[in-house]
Amino acid sequence: MEIRGVRLKKYNFGKIAKDFFVLRDAEIYSVPLTAGDCEQSIRVVNVGDSVKEGALIAKPNGKYGDFVYSPCCGKVVGVVKKLNINGSLCEHVVIQKDNKQETDYLPILSEDELGSEVLLKRLYESGIMDNFPPYESAYKKYLLKNKINDLVINCTETDPYDHATTALMVTYLSEVFDGALHFQKLCGAAKLTFVFTYKQHRVVKMFKAYLKKRGLKKKVKIKLFPNIYPLAYSRLLAYYLTGKMVKELGRTAQIGMIVESAVNCYDFYQAVNKGKPSIERAITVAGNNCIRKANYFIKNGTPVSHILEVVGFKEDGVDNMLIYGGIMSGVAQESDNVSVSLTANSLLLCESDEFSIEKERVCINCGKCVEKCPVRIHVKDVDDAFELRDYVKAKELGAEACLNCGVCSYVCPAKRFLTQKVQFMKNMAQNKIGKNPDSSDYVLVDGEDFGASKKYDKILDIDKGFKDAIEREVSPVAEQIIASIKQEKLNKTTKDGGNKDE
Amino acid sequence: MNKKLFVSPAPQITSKYTTLLMMCAATFALVPSCVFGIVNYGIRALYILLIGVITSFVCDRLLCYFKDKKVDWLDFSSIVTGFMTAALLPATAPLWMSALGSVIAIFIFKFCFGGLGKNIFNPAAASRVILAAIFTGLNLSLFTGTAIGSNVASPLYYLANGDYSFITMRSLFFGSAPGAIGTSAIICILICGVLLMAYRITDFTIPVGGVVTFIAITWIFKGAIAILPFLFSGSFLFALMFMVTDPVTSPNTVWGKLIYGLLFGAFAALFRITNIMGETSVFIAVLMANICAPLLDKIVKPRPLGLKEVK
Ligand code: SF4
Ligand code: SF4
Numbered sequence: 001m002e003i004r005g006v007r008l009k010k011y012n013f014g015k016i017a018k019d020f021f022v023l024r025d026a027e028i029y030s031v032p033l034t035a036g037d038c039e040q041s042i043r044v045v046n047v048g049d050s051v052k053e054g055a056l057i058a059k060p061n062g063k064y065g066d067f068v069y070s071p072c073c074g075k076v077v078g079v080v081k082k083l084n085i086n087g088s089l090c091e092h093v094v095i096q097k098d099n100k101q102e103t104d105y106l107p108i109l110s111e112d113e114l115g116s117e118v119l120l121k122r123l124y125e126s127g128i129m130d131n132f133p134p135y136e137s138a139y140k141k142y143l144l145k146n147k148i149n150d151l152v153i154n155c156t157e158t159d160p161y162d163h164a165t166t167a168l169m170v171t172y173l174s175e176v177f178d179g180a181l182h183f184q185k186l187c188g189a190a191k192l193t194f195v196f197t198y199k200q201h202r203v204v205k206m207f208k209a210y211l212k213k214r215g216l217k218k219k220v221k222i223k224l225f226p227n228i229y230p231l232a233y234s235r236l237l238a239y240y241l242t243g244k245m246v247k248e249l250g251r252t253a254q255i256g257m258i259v260e261s262a263v264n265c266y267d268f269y270q271a272v273n274k275g276k277p278s279i280e281r282a283i284t285v286a287g288n289n290c291i292r293k294a295n296y297f298i299k300n301g302t303p304v305s306h307i308l309e310v311v312g313f314k315e316d317g318v319d320n321m322l323i324y325g326g327i328m329s330g331v332a333q334e335s336d337n338v339s340v341s342l343t344a345n346s347l348l349l350c351e352s353d354e355f356s357i358e359k360e361r362v363c364i365n366c367g368k369c370v371e372k373c374p375v376r377i378h379v380k381d382v383d384d385a386f387e388l389r390d391y392v393k394a395k396e397l398g399a400e401a402c403l404n405c406g407v408c409s410y411v412c413p414a415k416r417f418l419t420q421k422v423q424f425m426k427n428m429a430q431n432k433i434g435k436n437p438d439s440s441d442y443v444l445v446d447g448e449d450f451g452a453s454k455k456y457d458k459i460l461d462i463d464k465g466f467k468d469a470i471e472r473e474v475s476p477v478a479e480q481i482i483a484s485i486k487q488e489k490l491n492k493t494t495k496d497g498g499n500k501d502e
Numbered sequence: 503m504n505k506k507l508f509v510s511p512a513p514q515i516t517s518k519y520t521t522l523l524m525m526c527a528a529t530f531a532l533v534p535s536c537v538f539g540i541v542n543y544g545i546r547a548l549y550i551l552l553i554g555v556i557t558s559f560v561c562d563r564l565l566c567y568f569k570d571k572k573v574d575w576l577d578f579s580s581i582v583t584g585f586m587t588a589a590l591l592p593a594t595a596p597l598w599m600s601a602l603g604s605v606i607a608i609f610i611f612k613f614c615f616g617g618l619g620k621n622i623f624n625p626a627a628a629s630r631v632i633l634a635a636i637f638t639g640l641n642l643s644l645f646t647g648t649a650i651g652s653n654v655a656s657p658l659y660y661l662a663n664g665d666y667s668f669i670t671m672r673s674l675f676f677g678s679a680p681g682a683i684g685t686s687a688i689i690c691i692l693i694c695g696v697l698l699m700a701y702r703i704t705d706f707t708i709p710v711g712g713v714v715t716f717i718a719i720t721w722i723f724k725g726a727i728a729i730l731p732f733l734f735s736g737s738f739l740f741a742l743m744f745m746v747t748d749p750v751t752s753p754n755t756v757w758g759k760l761i762y763g764l765l766f767g768a769f770a771a772l773f774r775i776t777n778i779m780g781e782t783s784v785f786i787a788v789l790m791a792n793i794c795a796p797l798l799d800k801i802v803k804p805r806p807l808g809l810k811e812v813k
Contacts, residue, residue, distance in 0.1 A: 006517070160515075235808060245807035255812055321508040328513040335507060355514040361521050364579075364619045367705075367754030368519070376804040380754055398806030406513035413519045414619075420511050 001240050004374045005228040006407055008160045008328070018167045020282065023296045024310050025097055029071050030080060031301030033058050034090035035129045035341040041068050043093060049076045052104035054277050057093050060486060066137045067127040069277040071299035072097045085304070085324045085338045086135075087331060092339065095301070105275035119186040119272065121485045126271035128278040129342040131263050132232045133403065134249075138268075141251055141258050142187055143479070150257040151189035153180050153265060154237055156197045158229040159326030162346050164282040165262045167295040169203045172266055173210055179265030182272050187258050192220050195237065197227040229328060230405040234259035236374055245375070248400050263345075281342055285311050287349040289320050298340050304347065305336040313349050321355050323348040328406040358415035369408040369418055375401045379408040379418050386421040394425035402426050519702070524749070525578040527703045531694035532585050532744065538676070538687030543593035547683045550600045551588045558584025558604035565613045579618050583607050586626035586744065589684025590737065590785070591633075599637070603629045622796065624751050627741070627788040634782040675734065682781070685740040695743030704747035707756060711763025712742045712770070719771035737784045738770055745785075751792045758795075758802040766791035 034040040041058035042065075045051060051070040058068035070093075078094040109122060120142055128138040132154070142148075153176075157165050168176060184192050196204050204222060211217045223241070231237055237259055238252040239245040246252050252259055263282050270276040280299045287293070291312035298307065304322070313320075323330040324338075324347055340347070369379035378397050385393040399422050408418040540547045562580030567573050587603045607629035615621040675689050685691070699706040713733075720732045733739065746752065746766050753762050769790045773783035 008515075239807060244812045247811050248808050250808075250811070319506055319508045321510070321514060323514060327515055330512055330514070332509045332512070332514065333507065334509055350514065352508070355508070355510065356516045357508070357510055358516060358520070361574075361577075362617065362619045364521055364524075364749050365751075365754065366524075366749035367752070367759070370754045370804060371756060373804075375807045377806050378754070378804055398809050401806040401808045409511075409516065410513050411517050411519070413517075413521045413524055415516055415520065417511055419513070 001243060003226060003228050003240060004372055004376070004407075005158075005230055005405075006372060006410055007227060008158065008229050018163070018170055019294070020167060020171055021294050021296050023298050023302065023307065025072060025299075026302050026306040028077075028094060028096055028303065029074075029299065029301040030092040030094045030303060030339045031057065031068060031071060032084040032090055032092050032339060032341050033068055034084055034088055035066065035068075035135070035300075035343050039065055040090045041065050043079065043091060045070075045076050045093065047076055047078055050074070051076060051095060052100075052102040054106075054279060055104040057095075064137070064140060064482075066129065067125055067277070068093075068300075069127060069279050070095055071279045071301050073100045073102050074098045083338065085331070085333065085341055086343070092301070106271065106277055108275040109272050114182065114185060114272070116186055116188060117481055119182055120481055122271055123186065123268060124482060124485055126268070126277045127342075128264055128267045128271065131261055131281070131343055131345050132234060132259075135343040138260070138264055139482075141253055141260075143482070144251060144253040146253050146256055148187040148189045148253060148256055148258055150191045150193060150241070151180070151184050151187055152193045152195055152237065152241065152257060152259045153183075153262060154195050154232065154234070154259055155200070155203070155262045156195055156225060156231040157200070158197065158227060158231045159328055159346070161286045161327055161348055162284055163286070164284045164295050164345060166200055166203055167284075168262055168266055168282050169200075169207065173207065175269045176262050176265045177210070177214075178273070179267070179269035180260070182268055183258070183260055183265060189258065193223055193241070194220060195223050195225060195231075195241075197225050197231070199227040229407065230374060230403065232261075233374075233403050233405065236403065278342055281340075281344055283340065283344045284346040285349075286346060287323075288351040288354050289313050289315075290349040298344070300342050301339045303336075303339045304333070307340070307347065308336055308349065311349075319352055321348075321350045321352075323350060323355075327355070328410065329404060356415075360416050361414040363412075363414050363416060366413060368411045368413065372407050372411045374405060374407060375403060377401055377408075377422065379422060382422050382425055383416060383418055386425055391425065391428045395429040399425040400429050522576055522578060524703050525582050527698060527701065528582045528744065529578065529585055531698050531703075532582075532589060532684060534694055535687040535690035535740070536585075536589055536684045538690055539589070539593070539683035542686070543683060547593040549597055550591055550593065550595060550683065551585065553597055554588025554591075554600040554604045555581055555584040557601040558587065558608050561605055561608045562612070565609065566617070569613075569617070577618070580608060580612075583612065583625045586684070587629050589740075590626060590630045590682050592680075592682050599633065603633050606632055619750055621750060623789055623792045624745050624748050627745055627785040627792075630785045631782055631789060634785075681735075682737060682740075685737040688734045688739055691739050691743055695739070698743070698747075704743075704749075705752070705756075705759055707759040708747050708752060708763035708766070709742050711760045711765075712746065712767035715764045715767030716742075716771045717767075719768055720775070723771075723775050732771075732774060736774065736781050738774070741770070741784045741788050742766070745788050746791055751795055753795045753798040753802065755799070755802045755804055758798040761802065762791055762795055762798055765794055 033043060039061045042061045043058050045057045051057060051074065053070060053073045055070045056067060057070050060066055072095060074095045074097040076093060077096045080092045080094055081089065082092060084090050106125060109118060120139065123139040130136055130138050155165050155169055157163065180192065211220055225231055234252050235246045238255060238257050242255060242257060244255045246254055267278050280297045282295060283298045284295050285293060285307060291314060322333040322336060324333055325331055326346055327348060363380060363383065373379050377399060382394050382397050382399045385397065402422045404419060404423050406419045412418055536551055558580045563573050584604045587607045588600045591600055591603065607625035611623050611625035611628040612621050676687060698704045716733065717729055720729050753759050766787055769787035770784050773787050
């Protein structure tokens with residue numbers, strides 16, 4: 001299988017410590033109720049409520065949503081509608097931390113009650129989000145009725161700044177591995193494969209020694225890939241492993257394979273063995289303008305300004321860039337008035353010499369973009385179609401297959417904004433544009449009850465993709481589980497008196 | 503943090519290959535063989551080259567100004583074109599011919615097609631063919647390229663007559679054989695061409711394809727003894743390394759590039775063997791291959807992954 005993409009080994013900016021740090025707590029957390037490309041969850045707390053760490057603050061909206069938990073012990077002081085870090089407008093629950101250390105975690109599951117159903121329930125209620133595209137709730141992958149043969153744990157890091165996975169594998173190997181075993185039990189896969197890149201040979205050596213110690217060397221397969229960006233896309237990884245490419249908006253479960261990330265494994269271990277819902281993520285904070293570059297456990301809803309204050313930045317008077325996500329596909333932020341969500345991998349604070357701002361020039365027809373595109377789109381022709389706004393042609397050329405990986409823009413010698421253009425054509429071909437509400441300014445709605453008013457009903461409609469593509473393939477058993485656990489959970493919260501919306 | 507933050511579309515890093523770098527590299531790759539040319543053929547060669555480059559750059563920027571009302575001084579693509587056009591002339595050519603060649607290349611074969619990136623034909627090759635067509639009556643020895651002060655005919659003349667003993671490999675390699683300014687120092691062309699490929703400025707599929715068919719066809723028609731003299735004489739290697747690999751006029755896909763290279767090699771070998779146009783035959787082969795490029799782009803298309811349902 002030919003692996004296309006780019007080698008980014010030259011961009012290894014500075015050394016990042018391999019250990020983990022827990023970020024000092026912030027005073028205020030503003031937790032976004034939309035983390036990835038999903039619908040906004042419905043808030044179940046109101047201004048003035050006290051919440052413990054790990055208490056439920058939002059319930060799923062519609063059939064497939066997420067539970068959101070409080071990252072700290074404190075008091076809800078406001079509900080704000082503003083842009084989240086991915087650039088979509090959603091409600092944020094603002095929680096002021098107090099000095100108490102009370103936790104309200106999920107019940108711990110004992111080893112012998114771990115069955116597929118129990119684990120699916122736990123995955124659903126713990127609210128773990130995928131940290132790879134298409135950033136959605138992790139449990140959705142397990143809902144399809146197809147039989148799962150392969151479970152693949154993606155431990156690769158091809159984005160040059162991203163070190164969280166390697167660090168996690170080094171520091172918390174047994175936790176990650178146990179999480180992977182839980183996932184295997186959940187989906188009933190016969191094979192368990194860990195995927196690394198050749199660059200991570202040290203981790204692989206360590207991992208092999210660990211497997212030998214546990215006597216599992218026969219049961220676990222290790223697969224190595226060249227260090228070529230991108231490998232994080234689960235559909236692409238499944239293609240490299242099986243030779244079958246799942247359709248855009250499809251799930252790899254359709255070909256009997258599930259791809260999880262190492263970070264998800266760690267979080268799932270925490271959820272099962274510690275009862276800790278998904279309230280924090282392993283995130284790399286890096287970039288040359290950043291003083292204490294390291295991997296941190298950062299809580300959901302931590303304001304970016306707080307992170308910057310803790311890690312420190314050299315403000316040299318240059319114009320810097322704050323990038324959320326990897327440097328290849330991340331989103332440059334306009335301000336630090338945003339808070340981290342659960343889909344994060346890295347947060348980069350770059351100096352002006354690290355990123356390149358080039359003028360767009362005319363295409364010289366070199367074909368580099370066509371050659372390197374991992375899904376083999378004729379990018380140059382889509383670019384031409386963009387100039388003519390010829391959506392039909394873009395559809396014919398397969399612009400819909402685009403992963404938004406950024407490789408084409410990276411290799412283009414004329415520095416054309418190809419990724420954005422292909423993405424635009426893709427969205428037009430899928431009739432998606434125009435559904436995001438205009439989100440140019442922030443609205444402060446302190447105290448107003450949004451759950452009751454229907455004013456913001458038409459929030460993001462991106463979750464529709466999942467429904468359209470997959471709904472008919474969801475197994476009825478899984479659906480029942482989801483329905484029952486939701487009911488259970490909500491009954492509990494009503495009893496606790498935490499929910500005033502119901 | 504109160505300072506203004508920069509915002510730009512992803513990806514925030516880009517590869518070091520820019521149009522400017524690629525054009526500069528292509529220009530510098532031509533320099534060694536042209537230096538050899540100047541040493542061999544005298545200082546007149548230098549004037550021809552300078553005139554070609556300057557005319558081409560000025561002409562290109564002026565046209566650009568008339569078209570867009572603003573000039574991007576860092577666009578070096580015209581320098582490559584001018585350099586190449588001049589390097590294809592023999593040192594005996596009159597100076598105005600260099601200027602004329604550049605104007606034809608830039609105005610007709612680049613600007614009239616829509617500027618950089620839109621031209622179908624390689625401007626340098628096309629202008630060379632036009633010059634040869636216009637001035638056939640003027641001076642026949644002009645394009646067979648005899649060296650100044652000698653009456654030695656071009657190697658091509660002997661090759662066509664099946665006389666391989668006359669030319670020594672040494673003279674071909676180090677450029678003392680008669681020929682155009684930039685095209686006779688085979689050793690420089692080879693080294694620079696391979697360097698360009700090694701640094702991924704040009705694509706290696708095209709030269710590989712070209713050499714394969716060229717050798718094959720020469721072998722079939724002229725026998726094994728003819729392969730090396732045919733390969734190393736005339737402008738074939740120059741065209742192969744610097745002209746058909748021109749990104750603008752070559753196809754986009756890898757397979758398209760390979761077929762394009764094979765086609766060029768075949769055309770060049772056939773035209774050389776029949777030797778109708780002398781040294782110009784290789785450039786006609788370049789143009790023929792150029793014509794095929796859009797067609798190859800239509801035929802050879804990448805098939806995007808993930809558009810069909812899988813089971
Ligand atoms: S077209 Fe899409 S998938 Fe292909 S390289 Fe560009 S961004 Fe990546
Ligand atoms: S990489 Fe850029 S310059 Fe080359 S063909 Fe693609 S769009 Fe054109």
